[in-house]
Amino acid sequence: MTIIESVNAHDAGYEPVPPGFADWTSWQREVHDLARRKDAVVLAHNYQLPQIQDVADHVGDSLALSRLAASVDASMIVFAGVHFMAETAKILSPDKKVIIPDARAGCSLADTITADQLRDWKAEHPGAAVVAYVNTTAEVKAESDICCTSSNAVEVVESIPADREVLFLPDMFLAAHVKRQTGRTNLHSWLGECHVHAGISPQDLEAAVHADPDAELYVHPECGCSTSALWMTSVGDIPADRTHILSTGAMLDQARHSSAGKVLVATEIGMLHQLRRANPRVDFQPVNPKASCRFMKMITPEKLINSLRKETDEVQVPAEVAARARQAVERMVAIGRPGGGE
Numbered sequence: 001m002t003i004i005e006s007v008n009a010h011d012a013g014y015e016p017v018p019p020g021f022a023d024w025t026s027w028q029r030e031v032h033d034l035a036r037r038k039d040a041v042v043l044a045h046n047y048q049l050p051q052i053q054d055v056a057d058h059v060g061d062s063l064a065l066s067r068l069a070a071s072v073d074a075s076m077i078v079f080a081g082v083h084f085m086a087e088t089a090k091i092l093s094p095d096k097k098v099i100i101p102d103a104r105a106g107c108s109l110a111d112t113i114t115a116d117q118l119r120d121w122k123a124e125h126p127g128a129a130v131v132a133y134v135n136t137t138a139e140v141k142a143e144s145d146i147c148c149t150s151s152n153a154v155e156v157v158e159s160i161p162a163d164r165e166v167l168f169l170p171d172m173f174l175a176a177h178v179k180r181q182t183g184r185t186n187l188h189s190w191l192g193e194c195h196v197h198a199g200i201s202p203q204d205l206e207a208a209v210h211a212d213p214d215a216e217l218y219v220h221p222e223c224g225c226s227t228s229a230l231w232m233t234s235v236g237d238i239p240a241d242r243t244h245i246l247s248t249g250a251m252l253d254q255a256r257h258s259s260a261g262k263v264l265v266a267t268e269i270g271m272l273h274q275l276r277r278a279n280p281r282v283d284f285q286p287v288n289p290k291a292s293c294r295f296m297k298m299i300t301p302e303k304l305i306n307s308l309r310k311e312t313d314e315v316q317v318p319a320e321v322a323a324r325a326r327q328a329v330e331r332m333v334a335i336g337r338p339g340g341g342e
């Protein structure tokens with residue numbers, strides 16, 4: 001069964017339960033019992049499989065979950081997401097044990113830039129301010145001046161003096177969005193992209209909009225189609241008042257208050273589960289139903305149970321790297337909306 005089939009099957013109630021469990025209720029009970037015995041809290045990203053979202057203590061975007069990780073009263077964090085997110089949780093809560101059910105769950109966007117590459121880029125632009133999206137490794141954050149999420153990226157860049165160069169990394173679509181919003185000409189963009197969001201193409205968007213001309217549109221600024229969405233609104237192909245460029249956290253806020261009949265969503269398909277829960281009266285449909293992150297889906301219900309039982313895979317960040325990365329993350333938290341991000 002493919003991931004898409006698996007997600008759809010779960011929504012339809014046909015997802016097979018993990019080996020050793022009679023049904024989903026007994027699996028959920030075991031997750032909760034283990035978490036209570038181990039003084040652990042289970043955090044799940046919005047792009048996780050629906051079963052994992054449903055069993056978690058908290059579901060959200062990367063930054064909101066990291067902030068929760070730092071503030072919750074538990075000695076162990078089980079992070080159901082990708083590795084850089086669990087690392088950020090460890091950076092913000094160094095005294096807690098942070099585990100991820102599969103440490104191989106990486107991120108194609110975070111992998112587009114290494115700390116060495118960033119040091120070389122900085123050497124080409126002495127004095128420039130480095131703004132790093134949260135989808136970066138701890139080493140890259142440690143080389144950055146300030147982090148940002150998709151919801152506060154514009155405010156973060158606006159906080160930097162207008163005459164100072166900005167190196168924005170690693171997502172070129174988010175950089176283009178920030179450049180458009182700020183009108184800044186001295187912002188240089190790293191040419192990174194997420195394979196999932198870049199895979200939601202302008203053609204996908206056009207086809208979806210023409211098939212459903214009355215639907216609203218939620219577009220994540222990391223998507224390959226975000227520029228196309230803005231262009232289509234400017235030429236009147238889609239109405240500006242029904243097109244929203246939103247981080248995942250902002251999508252949920254918008255969904256809760258929506259009176260739309262149908263909303264087309266351009267981001268990773270796991271997000272649909274939270275949107276449908278936030279407002280069951282609205283018909284949320286993906287712009288590209290194949291936009292599934294294989295790294296996110298490496299966290300399976302079976303691995304989640306095993307990680308709680310064995311307390312693996314533990315996430316470690318060297319203290320010196322964590323201290324420098326924490327400064328960049330804390331500067332971000334001080335600016336604009338605290339939530340948002342992927």
Ligand code: SF4
Nearest residue numbers: 107108109194196293
């Ligand atoms: S959806 Fe893209 S940016 Fe998000 S974790 Fe997957 S590869 Fe990384």
